[in-house]
Amino acid sequence: MHKRIRKAVFPVAGLGTRFLPATKSVPKEMLTVVDRPVLQHVVDEAREAGIEHCIFVTGRNKAVIEDYFDAAYELEDILLKRGKKKEWEALISELPTPGSMSFTRQQSPLGLGHAVWCARDIVGDEPFAVVLPDMLTLPNGARRRCLAQCIDAYEEHGGNIIAVEEVPPEETHKYGIVSVGKSFGQVFEINGMVEKPPKGTAPSNLIISGRYVLSPEIFKILEKVEKGSGGEIQLTDGMQALAKSQTFHGVRFDGKTYDCGSRLGFLTANVAFATDNPEIASEFRTMLKDVVGKL
Numbered sequence: 001m002h003k004r005i006r007k008a009v010f011p012v013a014g015l016g017t018r019f020l021p022a023t024k025s026v027p028k029e030m031l032t033v034v035d036r037p038v039l040q041h042v043v044d045e046a047r048e049a050g051i052e053h054c055i056f057v058t059g060r061n062k063a064v065i066e067d068y069f070d071a072a073y074e075l076e077d078i079l080l081k082r083g084k085k086k087e088w089e090a091l092i093s094e095l096p097t098p099g100s101m102s103f104t105r106q107q108s109p110l111g112l113g114h115a116v117w118c119a120r121d122i123v124g125d126e127p128f129a130v131v132l133p134d135m136l137t138l139p140n141g142a143r144r145r146c147l148a149q150c151i152d153a154y155e156e157h158g159g160n161i162i163a164v165e166e167v168p169p170e171e172t173h174k175y176g177i178v179s180v181g182k183s184f185g186q187v188f189e190i191n192g193m194v195e196k197p198p199k200g201t202a203p204s205n206l207i208i209s210g211r212y213v214l215s216p217e218i219f220k221i222l223e224k225v226e227k228g229s230g231g232e233i234q235l236t237d238g239m240q241a242l243a244k245s246q247t248f249h250g251v252r253f254d255g256k257t258y259d260c261g262s263r264l265g266f267l268t269a270n271v272a273f274a275t276d277n278p279e280i281a282s283e284f285r286t287m288l289k290d291v292v293g294k295l
């Protein structure tokens with residue numbers, strides 16, 4: 001039996017420069033996809049996967065994230081007084097259990113690896129998940145979402161798990177890439193990884209796509225990792241060092257990821273999530289066809 005995954009780290013301290021000027025005053029994780037912030041979508045994904053405690057690594061100008069997960073007393077009061085019971089219930093039902101969320105700060109954006117390291121004391125000595133909040137995932141068909149698929153793989157294989165997704169080979173230089181060892185259906189042994197390989201040198205077209213299960217030994221390694229690609233402390237470099245002593249498995253996740261940190265990814269996510277939402281899908285499709293028909 002492997003230790004249960006109870007905690008997830010959400011690094012939200014990045015600057016979001018690809019989404020300026022919006023991110024000048026709104027954290028990119030608070031931009032909305034359909035009717036809820038990107039961050040709410042990933043917290044829902046984590047809850048579905050059985051996560052009990054969410055740890056946010058925040059930075060300056062991100063206080064609104066903490067407020068979002070708090071009660072909104074005045075609003076709740078007004079909704080009740082105006083008889084808006086449905087809206088009130090929706091608001092209350094999304095509130096986290098008291099004590100199930102922690103917030104810590106990364107004072108300067110030194111990289112994803114450094115952001116994860118900032119959560120070390122709150123995670124403690126147990127395996128944990130890392131969820132990149134700007135990567136939204138939709139599963140295919142009736143399957144559970146990406147993090148749940150990763151935790152299923154962890155329960156079977158133990159060790160460390162990384163969700164991966166295929167991209168066209170000419171795009172690999174933009175991402176962290178894994179190389180593939182022995183396969184077990186959708187899951188395979190990872191026998192190497194590299195962050196943003198120069199064009200034409202990637203060992204595969206499978207990108208590290210924003211969901212991880214890691215063992216706590218990663219923290220000791222991240223403490224010593226030198227700055228790598230882009231002058232940042234890279235999580236991939238830390239994982240590479242950990243792979244010398246522990247197993248890593250990749251999960252070819254059954255679904256699709258949308259990079260909401262980029263404008264095109266964000267816009268596509270809105271279309272994909274809206275057409276997947278039973279409340280608005282049918283009307284939205286009609287409106288979309290109207291717009292697309294004029295192109």
Ligand code: UTP
Nearest residue numbers: 011012013014015016017018109110111112115
């Ligand atoms: P990104 O590189 O996508 O985020 O990092 P960014 O730096 O905010 O975006 P751009 O490139 O400037 O537009 C992936 C995730 O890691 C977090 C980000 O918030 C994002 O969720 N991150 C990144 C940190 O928390 N701290 C860092 O120092 C870097």
